[in-house]
Amino acid sequence: MAVELEMPELAESVVEGEIVKWLVNEGDRVEQDQLLVEVMTDKVTVEVPSPYAGILLKQVAKEGEVVPIGKPIAIFGEPGEKIDDTTKLEHVTPHVQPVEAATPANGKVEQQTAAASEAPKNARAAEPAASTARETADTSLAGKPLAAPAVRKLARELGVDLAAVRGSGEGGRIQRGDVERVSKAGASEAAPAAAPRAQAAPSALPERVPLRGLRRNIAQHMVHSKHTAAHTLQVDEADMTELVRWRARSKERAAERGVKLTYLPFFVKAATAALKKYPFVNASLDDAASEIVLKKNYNIGIATDTEAGLVVPVIHDADRLSIFDLAREIVNLAEKARSGKLSHDDITGGTFTITNVGSVGGLLTFPVINHPEVAIMGTHSIQERPVVRDGQIVVRSMVYLSLGFDHRVVDGALAARFLREIADLLAAPELLLMEGN
Numbered sequence: 001m002a003v004e005l006e007m008p009e010l011a012e013s014v015v016e017g018e019i020v021k022w023l024v025n026e027g028d029r030v031e032q033d034q035l036l037v038e039v040m041t042d043k044v045t046v047e048v049p050s051p052y053a054g055i056l057l058k059q060v061a062k063e064g065e066v067v068p069i070g071k072p073i074a075i076f077g078e079p080g081e082k083i084d085d086t087t088k089l090e091h092v093t094p095h096v097q098p099v100e101a102a103t104p105a106n107g108k109v110e111q112q113t114a115a116a117s118e119a120p121k122n123a124r125a126a127e128p129a130a131s132t133a134r135e136t137a138d139t140s141l142a143g144k145p146l147a148a149p150a151v152r153k154l155a156r157e158l159g160v161d162l163a164a165v166r167g168s169g170e171g172g173r174i175q176r177g178d179v180e181r182v183s184k185a186g187a188s189e190a191a192p193a194a195a196p197r198a199q200a201a202p203s204a205l206p207e208r209v210p211l212r213g214l215r216r217n218i219a220q221h222m223v224h225s226k227h228t229a230a231h232t233l234q235v236d237e238a239d240m241t242e243l244v245r246w247r248a249r250s251k252e253r254a255a256e257r258g259v260k261l262t263y264l265p266f267f268v269k270a271a272t273a274a275l276k277k278y279p280f281v282n283a284s285l286d287d288a289a290s291e292i293v294l295k296k297n298y299n300i301g302i303a304t305d306t307e308a309g310l311v312v313p314v315i316h317d318a319d320r321l322s323i324f325d326l327a328r329e330i331v332n333l334a335e336k337a338r339s340g341k342l343s344h345d346d347i348t349g350g351t352f353t354i355t356n357v358g359s360v361g362g363l364l365t366f367p368v369i370n371h372p373e374v375a376i377m378g379t380h381s382i383q384e385r386p387v388v389r390d391g392q393i394v395v396r397s398m399v400y401l402s403l404g405f406d407h408r409v410v411d412g413a414l415a416a417r418f419l420r421e422i423a424d425l426l427a428a429p430e431l432l433l434m435e436g437n
Helices: 149-158 176-198 213-228 241-256 264-277 323-339 412-427
Strands: 003-006 016-022 035-041 044-049 054-059 066-068 072-077 090-092 231-239 283-286 291-294 300-302 304-306 309-311 352-356 375-379 383-389 392-406
Touching: 016 213, 035 072, 035 213, 149 176, 213 309, 231 412, 241 392, 241 412, 264 300, 264 323, 264 352, 264 375, 264 412, 300 323, 304 323, 375 412, 392 412
Parallel strands: 003 090, 300 352, 352 375
Antiparallel strands: 003 072, 016 035, 016 066, 035 044, 054 072, 231 392, 283 291, 304 309, 375 392, 383 392
């Protein structure tokens, strides 16, 4: 009898997973516990083993499809076995250990050109912006449009953005007819302009990169944050002159202990001290209960740029670590992020996030809050600038600090005091280093 595999529960509170890559083709024989498919959730990718030995008769869920927990993803059977609508199926859910790996193994985003795309040709008929600009979808608690996997698949094939489709089903759920209606409307709007474009040289066709895996997860998370939190910005600057000197004197000793001493550990140390003084910044908002949740742990997320996209590994209990310990943990998490070896615990439980754009450049950034946190701090380039001290113009090493915060929880005055506390600690290394573990 054929066996139907269901999407496993990949981690606590996770309700769905995206099929990133099938590791076995239809018709192949699979042994029990052989790795079967890569599934992504919460920016972490899991390799799911097969609980069954047999022939993979059908990949029910295709690559790029988002499948709810408990829904079918594949059908197994015996050699020569056929399946149709009358086939009786047993149901098996793979047992998966807590998430072990983050991002695709190669750390790279898949790319696809217009000429080589495997998507149906009618997916090019209308741009999502043209076809869906006048509608807005109802969303789930996770901020995603309410639609079944088959409807999501149809939308991808037709080039329709589900976030801009008004569903006609119960509770605003998007139906196949809603997607087809919007697709037809977009095609008619795009038709007059299509003819001139068709006359352009084929070499001018744009490249299309599928919004899948980590990049799609980032997009959904950022949109959810912007639609949920009342984003506001506070900017201050810190005099880093003494800290620059202290770090220069300590780099050799740090290197002897195998520590790469950057400025980021100092920013983390200053942030944890300020969070203890201003607990409403180390919080989240429970909208359902109308309660502000003040966190008692100080778990600092470090936004990390990888080839596949942005991930935010978390330093748990950062307030208990020394500067050298923080430096080691930052390097360790960054290496795991870029090599695709972050665990689920490595990216969950954050209470406050720091994004360091100083190494990239630019004067200032307005960082997007890492929901459900209520604040995120951006750190920038440390530059020598003329400033006034005691009536005299002197050259000091200065850095801009920016704080993106949720105005529903954090008032502007509180944000200003919080950022000033960090700036004062950075300006006085002796005070910063007195902060207990």
